[in-house]
Structures are given as C-alpha cells and as structure tokens.
Amino acid sequence: MTAAPHALTLDPGLRDLTAADHHLRTLAAELALPEDVFGCTHLIRGDRPRVAVSLALPSGPLPRTALEGLTAQGRTWTEGVPDGSGRAVLYPGAAALTGTLTVAETLSRSAITSVVTLGSPEPPSPETRLATGGHVRPQWQGDDLVLTTMPAARGLLVPFEVPDPTPCCADH
Structure with missing residues (x-):
C-alpha cells in the first residue's frame, strides 16, 4: 500500500469491518469505479476507535467523476492512506x-x-x-x-x- 500515491481516505465513523466492507462495495457501485480499484479498510485507534476506508487505483488518481460524485454526496476525504497495512476488500481479481x-x-x-x-x-x-x-x-x-x-x-x-x-x- 505504500506505493499508492493517488489514494484517498474516507472516515465514515464505522465501528466494524462488516459495515466497512459494505460501505466500500456501495461506494464502488455508486461511483462506478473501475475493476482495478483497491478499496481497503484501516483500523483507527485512539479515543474514538473506528474503521476508515481508502480507495486507490494502481495506475493513477481516481477518475474525476468519482471525486465529483463524492463531493456531490457531501463526503469528505483526505489524501493518502492512514497506514500501510490496509485490509483489501476491493482489488483486481x-x-x-x-x-x-x-x-x-x-x-x-x-x-x-x-x-x-x-x-x-x-x-x-x-x-x-x-x-x-x-x-x-x-x-x-x-x-x-x-x-x-x-x-x-x-x-x-x-x-x-x-x-x-x-x-x-x-x-x-
């Protein structure tokens, strides 16, 4: 995951992996993401433990239409990934x-x-x-x-x- 320079992370405040898996699949469908997208979960520790999700393509940034879709849905994101050990839910193959x-x-x-x-x-x-x-x-x-x-x-x-x-x- 360290080689994903065009990744973005969303923190929807989810509490478990099953909900995060569902969230990633829903995002991929809503945003019509390509088949080679990587969608990962990341455990966020601290005062408010939760599961964040990241999206990345191996060959470049997410399509502009996907970013516009996130913005239109009122979702906010940060560039990059929270850690280098994401658990892959969506990945090629x-x-x-x-x-x-x-x-x-x-x-x-x-x-x-x-x-x-x-x-x-x-x-x-x-x-x-x-x-x-x-x-x-x-x-x-x-x-x-x-x-x-x-x-x-x-x-x-x-x-x-x-x-x-x-x-x-x-x-x-």
Missing part, C-alpha cells in the same frame, strides 16, 4: 476468488502477491488447494498484498479471516 482454487490460481487471478500459512515458516506450495468461502481479505505488507491462511480439513487451506466471526465470549 477479487471477484474471481470463489470456490476452491490452488495457491497458484489465486496468485494468477488476482492482485494478491503472496500467500502465507499461520504456523508455517514456508509458503504453501503452488498446488495447495485454498477453499475461499467467497471471503478473501488480503492485507498490505509494504508493497505486497499478502493473504494469510490457516490449515483446514483434508489438506485444504482457508483464509484466516472468516466472514462471520463468533464474537469473543458469545456463549456467556
């Missing part, structure tokens, strides 16, 4: 990451540059199967978009982030 794919297919179909597995010092082999569950949220680590996975049954990998996590202490 994200829509193609459904079902079960190999690690090699995941890398070739999307902007994800590497896959890592929790607890393993080595990356998974290109033939390792990844059950996406339709929810693939890689994270920027410097200039690399990295998908963190974890082992699952039958030798599969699954993304570390699940779409509907059980809240801590849900059974009390």
Whole structure:
C-alpha cells in the first residue's frame, strides 16, 4: 500500500469491518469505479476507535467523476492512506476468488502477491488447494498484498479471516 500515491481516505465513523466492507462495495457501485480499484479498510485507534476506508487505483488518481460524485454526496476525504497495512476488500481479481482454487490460481487471478500459512515458516506450495468461502481479505505488507491462511480439513487451506466471526465470549 505504500506505493499508492493517488489514494484517498474516507472516515465514515464505522465501528466494524462488516459495515466497512459494505460501505466500500456501495461506494464502488455508486461511483462506478473501475475493476482495478483497491478499496481497503484501516483500523483507527485512539479515543474514538473506528474503521476508515481508502480507495486507490494502481495506475493513477481516481477518475474525476468519482471525486465529483463524492463531493456531490457531501463526503469528505483526505489524501493518502492512514497506514500501510490496509485490509483489501476491493482489488483486481477479487471477484474471481470463489470456490476452491490452488495457491497458484489465486496468485494468477488476482492482485494478491503472496500467500502465507499461520504456523508455517514456508509458503504453501503452488498446488495447495485454498477453499475461499467467497471471503478473501488480503492485507498490505509494504508493497505486497499478502493473504494469510490457516490449515483446514483434508489438506485444504482457508483464509484466516472468516466472514462471520463468533464474537469473543458469545456463549456467556
């Protein structure tokens, strides 16, 4: 994410990632953003914890029509991103990451540059199967978009982030 000189950040005051994901998808649709847009979430800590969102294109600034659309909607933004570790919701190839794919297919179909597995010092082999569950949220680590996975049954990998996590202490 450090290589996104034309990024902008919106801080809609959201409190959770699910709402931020929805917000990014809605913005992309309303503003007719191109398929190669990067839409990321960023956790803002401090006195008022919240989730901000950023938008960027790999090849230049967002289209003028998108900026005009944001202005017409009364939205304000700041230039740049709040941190270099945004969690990607929208990224080139994200829509193609459904079902079960190999690690090699995941890398070739999307902007994800590497896959890592929790607890393993080595990356998974290109033939390792990844059950996406339709929810693939890689994270920027410097200039690399990295998908963190974890082992699952039958030798599969699954993304570390699940779409509907059980809240801590849900059974009390």
